[in-house]
Amino acid sequence: MTPADLSRTVLSALRRAVDEGVLAGPVPDSVQVGRPGPGGSGDYATSVALRLAGPARRSPRDIAEILRAEILRSTPDLSRVDVTGPGFLNFTLAPGSRAEIVRAVLDAGTEYGHGDTLAGTTVILAPAGELRAAVRTETVLRLLRAQGADARTGPDATERLTVRPVTATLAGDLFARLGTDAARWGLLRPAAHDAAATGDDLLVQHESNPLFTVRYAHARTRALLRNAAALGIPRGDGDTHEPGARALLDSIGDHPGVLAAAARHRAPDRVARHLERTAEAFLHFQETCRPLPAGDEKPSAAHRSRLALAEAAGTVLAGGLTLLGIDAPEHL
Numbered sequence: 001m002t003p004a005d006l007s008r009t010v011l012s013a014l015r016r017a018v019d020e021g022v023l024a025g026p027v028p029d030s031v032q033v034g035r036p037g038p039g040g041s042g043d044y045a046t047s048v049a050l051r052l053a054g055p056a057r058r059s060p061r062d063i064a065e066i067l068r069a070e071i072l073r074s075t076p077d078l079s080r081v082d083v084t085g086p087g088f089l090n091f092t093l094a095p096g097s098r099a100e101i102v103r104a105v106l107d108a109g110t111e112y113g114h115g116d117t118l119a120g121t122t123v124i125l126a127p128a129g130e131l132r133a134a135v136r137t138e139t140v141l142r143l144l145r146a147q148g149a150d151a152r153t154g155p156d157a158t159e160r161l162t163v164r165p166v167t168a169t170l171a172g173d174l175f176a177r178l179g180t181d182a183a184r185w186g187l188l189r190p191a192a193h194d195a196a197a198t199g200d201d202l203l204v205q206h207e208s209n210p211l212f213t214v215r216y217a218h219a220r221t222r223a224l225l226r227n228a229a230a231l232g233i234p235r236g237d238g239d240t241h242e243p244g245a246r247a248l249l250d251s252i253g254d255h256p257g258v259l260a261a262a263a264r265h266r267a268p269d270r271v272a273r274h275l276e277r278t279a280e281a282f283l284h285f286q287e288t289c290r291p292l293p294a295g296d297e298k299p300s301a302a303h304r305s306r307l308a309l310a311e312a313a314g315t316v317l318a319g320g321l322t323l324l325g326i327d328a329p330e331h332l
Helices: 003-019 048-056 060-074 097-111 131-146 168-178 180-188 210-231 243-264 268-288 301-323
Strands: 044-046 078-084 088-093 122-125 150-153
Touching: 003 044, 003 048, 003 060, 003 243, 048 060, 048 088, 060 078, 060 088, 097 243, 097 301, 122 131, 131 150, 131 168, 131 180, 131 243, 131 268, 131 301, 168 180, 180 210, 180 268, 210 268, 210 301, 243 268, 243 301, 268 301
Parallel strands: 122 150
Antiparallel strands: 044 088, 078 088
């Protein structure tokens, strides 16, 4: 169960509670699910009960307890649902449900995280002439379409993206000097109000360069799969509960929510930062949970599950880079 699945689950429980007259008030269009905050528990949490308290004329904890009962009644993929603090709902996934995240990635491929959260929405952006604004506009359109929006540029635009521009001197030879991938990363990775990155450090092949780290991590996942195929080791289901896998599974599970938020806020930099976190989590994972057997070690179910998780990580990295218009190399 991914955060997107949980969001739909909470929304369905809320609709049932309103339909049955247990709760009063409007049902929101969406429910945000993320990591538990201080004092929270489990794998994920939502503060939706706090948002509903005013319209429902109930305390947040009352609303959270009602939703907790509704969710537990209809959702077998959760082992616990707890109410903490003033009314936060905290979710603990059932054993095996983390493997479902890996299967969801492998089934969807590089379109994992694409969805219909903005279906029925029309967005018309103003065409941009300045280099950075043009690259950001084109990328935001791709993110919007990946979430189901009808998105385009046109003279009847109702929205214009604003960025801190690149000086004409730097813009003139930026792509020729850095190449397409590094230039796009340098224009998209900083937030719109921050200066673009235009230095030659974008070409450095070292972990100090986030773009290199992301592309290296992707290439590393592909190398692991090639080596596993040569050894005749099939991938498993990704159902691993090793401590080193937790951060990577969390980052993979967050991917759909990051893409949706990046589209809503017109912020491709959120995708870039998420790719950095995913790459770092994968590189740490492969060091602590070796996906391939070493020496005379026999392949095990653990190795097969680790391979599935590595493939899922590579798929998320490739999908995110593609949305940014950046190549995800098989070899680096």
